[in-house]
Amino acid sequence: MIEETSKENIDKRIQRAAEAFQFLKNTTINERAEFMNAVADQIEALGEELLAVTHAETSLPLARLTGEKARTVGQWRSYAKAVAAGIYTEPRIDLAQPEKQKGDLRKYHVGIGTVVVFGASNFPFAFSTAGGDTASAIGAGCPVIVKAHPAHPKTSQIMADAINTVVTAFGWPEGIFSHITGTSYETGAYLTQHSDIQAVAFTGSLQGGKALFDIANRRENPIPVFAEMGSINPVFAFQNLLETKAEILAKEYMASLTLGVGQFCTNPGLFIALKGNSLDRFINTLKDEILNVAPANMLHKGILESFEKHKNIAIEQPNVEIIASANTTTEDGQGHASIIKTNAQTFLNNPVLSEEVFGPFGIVVVCETIDEIREIAHQLKGQLTITVAATDEDLRDNLTLVSLLKDKCGRLLFNGMPTGVEVVYAMQHGGPFPSTTDSRFTSVGPDAVKRFVRPISFQNWPDEFLPEELKNDNPLQISRMVDGEMNSGSLKLQTT
Template identity: 50%
Template sequence: MITGKNYIGNQLSSEGDITFKTFNPELNVSIQNNFSQATAEEIENAVAKATEAFDVYKHFSGAKKAIFLRAIADEIEALDEKLINVYCSETGLPAGRAAGERGRTVFQLRSFADLVEEGSWVEASIDSGIPDRTPAPKPDLRKMNIPLGPVVVFGASNFPLAYSTAGGDTAAALAAGCPVIVKSHPMHAGTGELIASAIIKAAEKTGMPNGVFSNINAKDYDAGQQLVSHPKVKAVGFTGSIKGGRALLDIAAKREEPIPVFAEMGSINPVVVLPKALQNRGNEIANTYAGSITLGTGQFCTNPGLILGIAGEELSSFIDELGSKIKEINPSCMLHPNIHGAYEKGKQQAINQNKVTIVANLDGEIQTNYASQGVATVSGKTFLENSTLHHEVFGPFSIVVACENLKELEEIVTGLEGQLTGTIISDDDEISNYSELVAKMQNRVGRLIFNGVPTGVEVCPSMVHGGPYPASTDSRFTAVGVNSIKRWVRPFSFQNWPNSLLPDELKDENPLHITRLVNGELNKS
């Protein structure tokens, strides 16, 4: 049952007078449940509980945290069809998407459980002391990663499960030993409460301290500002717009003690189609990219919003085919009327720019909150001169840029803001002649794809989901995969510490049998 209340630690709470509802974009109606917006006092209480919990939770073994993470996954699966139904009603997304995202969410949790149970992720390093070294003794130094403290995670509008309440940020922070306070996204607060209830059940079943997790409801920005500026909060995770992520980054930077904000933000994910590929299989590529542009109604951070090629007959044929194919795809529902409105406004702003040609823009009536997918084209010169065309349009829309030559194409790539992904479509060994272009693309993105589509983010240790600003606020880290745990820890050294008082990870006898760097050599001894 959805109560509409906040979880302040393991207690449901609704002390405030402000309430809000979620919305069914498919039916274009508000959903019955009222959600209670957290008061300043409730938020303060959540942070206090998280701080108390941290003093206990940070000492828990990897094995104990793994039991907790697996229990969360089990409790989410136990929600079964109730979760799927609420997810679909609050998003307009199909049940298959909901089930797939649920599967990804529990996979992430279990992956982090495996990681912390094995234990080598702490990157233990030992440099043994040499007391009789001359002219000065060498101290005994031992280093490992330790958790930062309470973490605030902001739920994402477009991924109610995988990037929200129990998503990658939360799973990684809990695995690192950090309590989590989630600022639930108001568009899917019901889904958020169900997941929060699963986390609380798992915490109670596995003996976690009260306050290891809280779930905050709010429809405005005040709650987020209070959480990020709170002196006892030590880090922030965010997935969303550049405007939202930048606002949080600025708040965190102005604190007396600045803290890291790991924000994954906007991206247009440039795709370069090389000439031979266009010549040999332009229609096939157009068909593939029509599907990628409209996948999930274009509501992915990796949606291909920019396609680059060298002007000519082959590129013109590709553009015509892409427009034709995208018109054949049935429109689909967007997550919320506000998102639909922002999409139509952004698309209109792009196609109204001077010297922009509309290739495809669905005419006629379509269902309320359904997106009218579109494609536009522009010359490379115009694109370079008009920065408005560089902005993300969140939805099923892409701009194809016809570059005069390779030099202009490289100039465009060099001038792009940081991106999550870049893609190069090539035939045979064609790409071997474009080493400079590859290098320029690598400088602007976090992941470079060969002969594929950017939509689809595999959850594995080798995935980088991040990139130069503004794709993310710190390109040294990924938001996906087990290596994302590194965002929520800091390195810490013990010097000349008695062996018996060291953490197990750093003791001489290596009781956890983890891989460590001992005097310059990796081993488990």
């Protein structure tokens, strides 16, 4: 049974975090990077016990967990490298010009304060207790309080212990990182509405993320909630590509749709194309390919129940036909793949069909005309990803439609499938609402640090009392914008 952390305990942890924030404000980017690399080393050193525990709690294959653990270690290290480079402090210096009666102005970014991170169920390492949200917040100079996901409590505790081991080894205040457990909605709500919490990071359902967002905005001092929520990640397939690659595209689509039992936020749950022989070939290949998809255990009972419920709701809608279904003989806890078909007008007029079904489930929308495809694109809600399956000729013929799709997503793919999120600078894992609450930011890649900083400007301050990032001699040796030009050296100030 998972212990519910009391409000009194939470209050103590928040107070310790507030004290730790004052400590972190005075650490350098190099010191925080060193801490982050030490966390990476500690996680990397966790052996087979971690993988065995997580496999038992989540049913995720050991090979997948091994890869995710490596990704998590890589996140801490790559974010540390970015932090040490001073990228997210963004120093800006405009030197005084006495002859113009212009003072000295210097600006940089600092951490915003204590961040609450809600662990995700589908990534027990990379998006949970010691995941990218925690790494990026600490890199920004913010203490972290993690609300552990109840689906993998033992895994969460192991990862929390790894971080706390580093906190102790560095002699840093214990409030740098806290780990809270519980299953009640009230615990998450209490954390979010506490006046000393300055930001929230969440990965999960639209219902959960929107609830936290609303709580945060009702506060006397509203705070940002960076919630990654739901996305159906449409694939728009155009005629020239479909005519030449219908069978190949179907195999790629099926593999992506059922990867990890469909339990990825970038799962391509919608396929849109013009009716015709090529689309028929695509659908017939789906029917063949789905027979090779074995049912597999989903993360936990709650996800399976939600998957079956929402899948059946979609299947029961008018003018919907099941076109492909995996073997329905499953063991307890297993989900099987299904794909349905409908026409464009039914899809456009039935909002149920636009809702995410988290699991191996897809909808093929058969359009009569390119105008129907444009109408679907126009009506589409915000998405994490949109894939354009096309040739260069298809693009030239549909530039207006492609331009519209740019407004609807955070990552626009040209062919390929959206599952698989690279942890790199150029990755954008966040899109217009309701895929996320703030499309200006990403939760994957070093730029995730940007969520947890704010600018502060210093006017006419003595050099001795400026932060390291803004001092004349540039002791951190980072790149800074000085009088509108990038400069990595020390400042050559005129003396009077």
